Amino acid sequence: MMRLYKTAVAGAALVTSLAVAPAAQAMTKIERVVSPGGIEAWLVREPSVPLIAMDFSFKGGANQDPTDKPGVAYMTASTLDEGGGDLDSAAFQDRLERNAIELSFRASRDEVRGSLKVLTEKQKEGFDLVRMALTAPRFDQEPVERVRAQMMAALKRETTDPTQISSRLWWRTAFPGHPYSQPTNGTLQSVPTIVRDDLKSYAGKVLARDNLKIGVVGDIDAKQLGLVLDQVFGGLPAKADLRPLPPAKLQSVGKTLDVELNVPQTVVSFGGVGVPRKDPDFIPAYIVNHILGGGSFSSRLYKEVREKRGLAYSVYSYLLPLDATALFMGGTQTRGDKAAESVSLIEQEIKQMAENGPTQEELDSAKSYLRGSYALNFDTSTKIAAQLVQLQLDDLGIDYWERRNGLIEAVTLADVKRVAKRFLENGVLVTMVGRLPANGAKQGGG
């Protein structure tokens, strides 16, 4: 069944990968479980809530779409819970609801992610449905056509949605010729051309054991889980057949592109070079972004754009490390007649951060925030399961949660100044959609 994830996809990947956390050692001991058949999962045992949460990820999301058919990964993920094994779509969905099992699949740029939530007493049914969805997906004609119609309706809506227009233009301009230039959920031209064989072929290549990461939280022990892993994932091919992903080099930094749309509020997207997740500079960069436009009511962008001038309700920035590049991204939505002012204010703040870096006080406060807020990422099973997968994807080590606060603590003022310059000094590519101010910016085309 297709769900309304589209707009959240990029952000969701970000939130989990950056919900990097500190003091969870108190309550979260991670066990590495390897099944008799050699399938690995990371487990946090949690007996006090009667449910099991399992997240799993297959590397190679929309970046494995056929070049002329963006949307295949997205459509495959949206159809995986529409029947498997001897259960057609209706029977599959009936079994989910009858056992109160929550199962969903979604594709983002670099992965296909699945999430299961099941009452402990119904775990057998839950795991069995995941097995059928992954190892014997049916892709029957009715659900395939239904999902296609749903995707087309959403795509039509997006053609006049300023946020989507801006985002699509940004990616198209930033990575011409690269899979990242294509929208994850496809286009009005590509989606009608996707056929069942595309979905089968995609699933056959991407759903495999060697590109799979699994995180489990709940009342289950290592031995039981080992048996489950073999039952659920053992039927997948050993090796994925992935196309190599070329590095994505960000283009058009420094440019501003406008699209005219008759809406009262202008939507602005911006993005520049970021820092890879495994780069030693990632943590300093994360702190710099936190101070500039990250997650609190005290960031520089929040203060300058929203609080002092009332130019916008929402203004933010974030780091987006991807498999083929690393980005610094952000956005705002602002009054049409003040859009140019908002953009120049944001660019000025970025420039100032690049040149002078944060102050000692800002650094101290950010470090203290990031240490203190760590535990907030560990208060639900589903959050922990998602992070177990992200830890493995990012290859940060099973002891990362214990080390993370130390990594934050070790960052110096010299580090953040150097790193701020490193990733912010080149500026950003800006896309804007709204009533055009008469500022001579280049037309980007719809």
Add this chain to the structure above:
Amino acid sequence: MIEITRRLLPAALVASTALFTLLPITDAARAAGPDISHFKLDNGMEVVVIPDRRTPVVTHMVWYKVGAADEVPGKSGLAHFLEHLMFKGTAKNPAGQFSKTLATIGGQENAFTSSDYTGYFQRVTKDRLKMVMEFEADRMTGLQLTDDAVKPELNVVLEEQNSRVANNPAAKLGEDVAAALYVNHPYGRPVIGWRHEIEKLDRKDAIDFYNKWYTPNNAVLVVAGDVDADEVKKLANETYGKVAPRAEIGPRIRPQEPEPRSVRTVMFADPRVAQPSLQRSYLVPSAHTAKPGESEALEVLSQILGSGSNSRLYSKLVMEKPLATSVSAYYLGTALDDTRFAISGTPRADVSLKQLEDGIDSVIAELADKGVTNDELERAKVKLVADVVYAQDSQATMARWYGAALTTGLTVEDLKTWPDRVQKVTADQVRDAAKAWLDKRRSVTGYLVKDLPKPEERRS
């Protein structure tokens, strides 16, 4: 109930600010689940404590029993505007001090407004609980506003209105459907307000509203997380307990709806509508206004009729026919006064909104005539009760359920017995609910279109 929050959260969190229905604690869950305490401070402030000892963090919320439906006519948007201004400082803690402190210790914060309540929350490690209670108690009656702080914030709220409504044709239609449904009750006003009225709100409006409604005897404290009731009681007495009540709060009586009688249709055309859609709302009883069993039946009805792939609407109109790409129903049970049962749908490319509407009408008519099967009934109950168990995995979700319930006329006991009451719903009750409440004369149907029909088409 539509809620709006002070700050647009990063994408992944946005969904949680949308809509939520009443789905409290199950009996099955209660055995293994949290031991919830409920008591009152001497100054009349209610307190709910929801222990969850897994992680050393707490969710701390203060809910005021006031929302957009309590504004006087002409001042729409005031409850929400005040919510924004609550971050502008007190004599003791000048503007930005509270947020700055949270930004240093690693606390998350936000606030939200609905028609019936206004809430403020922080999520912090448990050793910071007393500190946030001190801050929150201080701004309960100590807010100080200057025009310098108020004016830019009014622009922020106008931009919020642009983001949520003015830029979004479906949201505009949603406002007009609600306005048409409620001919007398203030639920017909958008929580964010009508733009021409928001523009005129000022410091004095906000302070007067604040002085009238923000008092401990009109507030509910909810603390969920790694705490026990005795600890919270002690801290609450040391902080909120010292705030003197400053206003008498009478019963919350709003103008009620007359018995609806006309089938209403509204149509909103916008050149930006590339994909037409339909939304309908029926006027129905809320968990607070319903007779015993009625609200539970409506909850089960919404599950069977329009929640998920197995629902009647989805299986008949999206899978079997197929007229729609999506269609769903939900019941907004958590409301002080009569509320809405809503249906929304998007037609397939070659299907008109009228055809989709006729399809919806026939699915409802069949259900109201022939009722539901025992199989459907059982499946719906399993799902509804399991949702309550799943909620226990999240202290923030639990805190929101209790806060929303206690500010919309329900009790802790109502929440605790809810799963049992859902279990008792019969197939006949579900059929009767459909017959009684999903009567088209109780409804407004909204069409979202690109162009208005031409006159000759309208005649046919």
